[in-house]
Amino acid sequence: MNRLSRLACRWLLPLGLVGAPAGADETLHYAATTDIGPTSQLVVHGALDLPQMRPLLEDFHHKNPDLEVRYRNLTTLALHERFLVEPDEADVLLSSAMPWQYRLANEGHARSLESPDARRWPAWARWRHELFAFTFEPIVMVVNETVIERFGEVRGHADLLALLERHAAALQGQVVTYDPATSGAGYTYAIEESRLSPRYWDLVAALGKAEADLVDTTGEMLEGLIEGRYQVGYNLLGSYARDRLADQPQLRIVVPEDYALVTQRLALIPRQAPHPAAAERFLDYLIGEPGQAVLARETTLGAIHPALEGPGTATSLRQERGEALRPITLGPGLLATLDDLKREALLTRWQREFSRSEQR
Structure with missing residues (x-):
């Protein structure tokens, strides 16, 4: 041949059935560590490798010791298909497969986040208040x-x-x-x-x-x-x-x-999230200045938060590269793919x- x-x-x-990366479906687990008051859970499914995700989860858990946090790393296709089968399993979905995440939100599978951080998030990096880009x-x-x-x-x-x-x-x-x-x-x-x-x-x-x-x-x-x-x-x-x-x-x-x-990784809270309050706390952290600062400082993913400057931020990269940077538009055009x-x-x-x- x-x-x-x-x-x-x-x-x-x-499309997407070939070439699953090594380490897919790996997990991280952080037990609740507080003795004061009730505890809850947070379940995150993400197409984001453990070395990049670990600093974010460790910092979030340090700030939220009452939460038991479980993270499952999946390929983009496995994450999407697993959600369609079990839409009430995960509290937050994180994926670089922008068209698939957009379609889930567009078809009514995402909760709205109406927090101050969500309202301040740049319009180009979100769709309504249901889908949020958190990397650059x-x-x-x-x-x-x-x-x-x-x-x-x-x-x-x-x-x-x-x-x-x-x-x-x-x-x-x-x-x-x-x-x-x-x-x-x-x-x-x-x-x-x-x-x-x-x-x-x-x-x-x-x-x-x-x-x-x-x-x-x-x-x-x-x-x-x-x-x-x-x-x-x-x-x-x-x-x-x-x-x-x-x-x-x-x-x-x-x-x-x-x-x-x-490209940007997109986060959403499923409408049937089993622990919606915990999901809102995590997504607020992810797009808030504390989480974005960890992302800029300890990962190579690129922070979007407009208050952050310097290495590892979209602001710095835009200053360096200007109009040459062409973020993939977060909008209906993604459905064409x-x-x-x-x-x-x-x-x-x-x-x-x-x-x-x-x-x-």
Whole structure:
């Protein structure tokens, strides 16, 4: 079976069913530690790895010792499907799968949070008072320094396109990106970029010319880059890249100068949450200044709170990058990514452009 045939077969797989990251369905547990008054529970389901979630939960539990806190880490698809089967199991859902979270809220599955912090939350980072973005995570490129030394700087999409068009032979099989057919994140980024850039399809064709590997998670890309199997990675989740590559000086993280998509993790309280008061306390913490300060200081997720400045904040990144940052809009347009006909049309063109060189 040639590469084009294998690629066509992958397009038959359901979106999101491939490539679950290592460590999915891990848990954290914090017992109630107070002897004063009654205790309650908080159950959080999130598509957020334990190293990133632990500082937030430890600080929240320290401030709320009367709560027994349980956290379950799931893949985005598993989280969504589990909620549909058991909508009264979790008190809070956290996910980077923006279209799926938006659809849940849009279909009436989310409670409204009417606290002062919720009312002050930036309008661009919430939908009504039911869905709240709490991170600010640019989508980045990663380039090995040897590529830069040999072929020149890569600062944006135009540089990457020129690199792949001019040096495809030298980079054969050493480039990696998401497979939009099997990765929800990859598909979302493909839709957004096809709207943003008139040269997006040229870039897809150039990726195909370089015989780029198509994978399902940022983790797979980072592993291959660290091991030296890949020299260039395209459209990685910047928060995970910064965390994993802190001790890899040979790999440069590039926030594209021309435009950089920004994804946000979305939090909601299910309408049937078993412990709604505890859920409101946690979501208030998550979007309040204390929780956002922990997020900025102890994680690589990027804090949104407008009162926070300095490293690890959206304010700092906006000051540095300006209009090049393009947060994915939290609104009805997200539902287009879940439309079967639109998905089929985009993936058919993606496959055609990616395989263009083999068809000649």
